[in-house]
């Protein structure tokens with residue numbers, strides 16, 4: 126039997142691939158529900174992810190998997206409208222004329238930003254189309270220095286800095302230029318006249334999770350069960366110890382750890398120095414829309430870095446006409462006062478913040494608020510990151526038959542995603558299949 130630790134998308138993808146190839150797998154999930162960070166809430170209609178999710182056009186593995194399990198007709202690519210909130214005003218930023226009219230960037234700033242996004246280095250007069258191809262070359266370059274040198278001070282201060290503050294907080298100075306270049310490439314094609322098409326699975330990504338469980342067989346999945354130990358001998362992996370629904374020790378042929386790296390360390394002693402940040406994220410259900418934007422970056426002072434109005438992306442009719450707004454904030458440690466606060470206090474903080482940005486916001490229009498928090502939701506892509514990633518095959522470092530498919534793997538760079546989780550699961554499954 127092949128044991129899989131963690132029933133998030135990575136563990137399920139590995140389980141799916143191995144089951145398809147005829148192997149006997151057992152997936153152990155500590156929580157009562159599978160899906161990990163892609164788990165959902167109920168609404169007045171279809172379920173919604175606890176944390177906002179969409180796909181970029183560059184993500185191909187998840188699209189192939191969605192096709193393979195017969196859900197392709199339900200994968201849609203609506204435009205996700207973006208805007209910036211600055212000095213009390215919402216500025217749409219999708220179409221070229223909107224970007225040109227944005228008062229915080231000069232025309233020259235906009236030109237330099239546009240060239241960077243297209244991957245063209247114009248610093249030497251003659252445009253170079255290949256300057257940013259080798260991401261590794263920018264691994265040790267601080268992001269701020271890179272943006273100031275390759276664009277303008279205005280682009281850094283008025284465009285990137287507020288986004289970096291929202292995403293990495295005080296850690297923004299540690300992030301590498303390679304991360305930014307990888308992110309720009311990751312986004313994929315845009316529709317020049319309308320904006321960026323983003324992928325969403327009708328009914329939520331939970332449907333992909335459910336289809337994978339059907340394919341793997343629900344009997345191979347044990348929820349409410351934590352793996353607490355992984356034992357290896359001279360010949361490699363021997364057994365795992367579990368607590369919960371099926372307590373005890375079981376011998377295994379291989380073990381895939383599809384969790385954050387701190388769990389890998391607890392189970393095997395393998396240490397990974399990648400730092401993780403956490404997220405506090407609420408879904409606010411309202412009777413009416415707050416904005417007409419999907420993704421609103423907040424440049425002004427607010428307790429959250431962005432407001433993501435899901436029902437400006439997917440029609441509210443899917444949710445019993447509820448208007449659904451994500452209010453997220455990244456936190457750098459479990460001691461962050463927001464992370465430690467009660468759901469009620471967090472929710473009051475969000476509503477006060479929304480009211481201060483949108484004085485017409487009517488608290489009476491709120492139907493319900495649900496809040497999720499997780500101490501580890503995204504790696505901090507610091508300089509030198511790629512040297513820290515955990516290999517898929519831990520045969521040498523831990524013992525033969527031990528594999529890693531969690532968020533600290535190479536597949537989750539330059540941005541963690543569902544696609545990256547699936548790639549990690551497949552990479553590991555393929556290595557196991559090749560070894561037999």
Ligand SMILES: Cc1cc2nc3c(=O)[nH]c(=O)nc-3n(C[C@H](O)[C@H](O)[C@H](O)COP(=O)(O)OP(=O)(O)OC[C@H]3O[C@@H](n4cnc5c(N)ncnc54)[C@H](O)[C@@H]3O)c2cc1C
Pocket residue numbers: 130131132133134135136153154155156159160161162163176177178179180350351352353383384385388404406453502503530531532541542543544545546
């Ligand atoms: C705020 C936010 C926004 C995001 N936005 C997007 C987006 O727009 N698009 C996108 O594609 N992705 C997005 N993601 C990322 C995406 O959700 C993740 O990359 C993906 O879900 C990670 O899957 P995973 O299986 O690697 O990890 P997880 O989902 O964390 O799964 C790991 C599982 O292991 C379990 N576990 C841990 N320890 C044990 C143990 N000892 N024994 C048994 N089980 C254990 C956990 O309970 C968990 O269920 C977002 C994530 C967040 C938090």
